[in-house]
Amino acid sequence: MNWSEISIHTTAEAVEAVSSIFYEAGAGGVVIEDPEILEREWSTPFGEIYHLSPDDFPTDGVIVKAYFPVNSYLGETVEEIKSQLDELLTYGLDIGKGTVTLTEIHEDDWATAWKKYYKPVKISDRITITPIWEDYQPAHSDELIIEMDPGMAFGTGTHPTTVLCIRAIEKYITAGDKVYDVGTGTGILSIAAAKLGADSIIAMDLDEIAVRSADANCEINKVSSQVHVKQNNLLDGVTDQVELVVANILAEVIVRFTDDVERVLLPGGTFIASGIIGAREADVKNALADSNLEVIETVYMEDWVAIVAKKR
Known part of the structure; x- marks a missing residue:
């Protein structure tokens, strides 16, 4: 289906009426x-980052x-909108320029437009992340390629928190390790762990969509025999001990389940935590x-922190 975007250039005073x-x-x-939103001070209790570009807003008006x-x-419909817009003037409301613009949009454009911004990214000397629609050829024989289809779950693998996590996994994982991936999202950390030699990984997420996405990405990367994806709230009900736990989630969540991490880690086991904004590091x-x-x-990396800890 095709859609028409109707936009009206007006004033802040007339926004509600328009x-x-x-x-x-x-x-x-x-x-x-x-453009007023560009000057707004945001509340960030959970370490959220708000990045707005002035290019996405008009230089004057709304x-x-x-x-x-x-x-x-x-x-x-358009003529009726224009007629009602003119009527606002009779009430003494300043509608600014009052220009009406039509733009035709294809429905599939909305669904796929973001893909043009998602390109192969080299995470380390060994690991490259690429979307499944890109024809990427490895630069050397021992390069590890992670193919991703983000779907509706968070995580293309290019965010600094994910990059920090994957680099830490590469540094600290040992072949044969058992791993818990808490808040797996698209499953990218589990896939990285599998390709780096982990024996078995349990990938957990509370979001049903994320679970389906992670399952699909594990199939794409041929690591389903190593990775078991399941719907779970953090480490609730998990009892077996493992060598490595990874979690790329908000600091607000991490601080709530560190006791569970300690409980499921083997002595000397490693915890890799990312998704932490600098202000929450302490x-x-x-x-x-x-x-x-x-x-x-x-x-x-940028405003983000990854922390690696060992069980004493």
């Missing part, structure tokens, strides 16, 4: 591009957008120390 016009015309929702199916009634390290886990390395 949005109401769109809703009355049958829009299920609106998109508001207001743009309100809505989407309508391209059908025989579209012309009438909190995570304190939680690790309280759980008898000794920090042996801390690595940084």
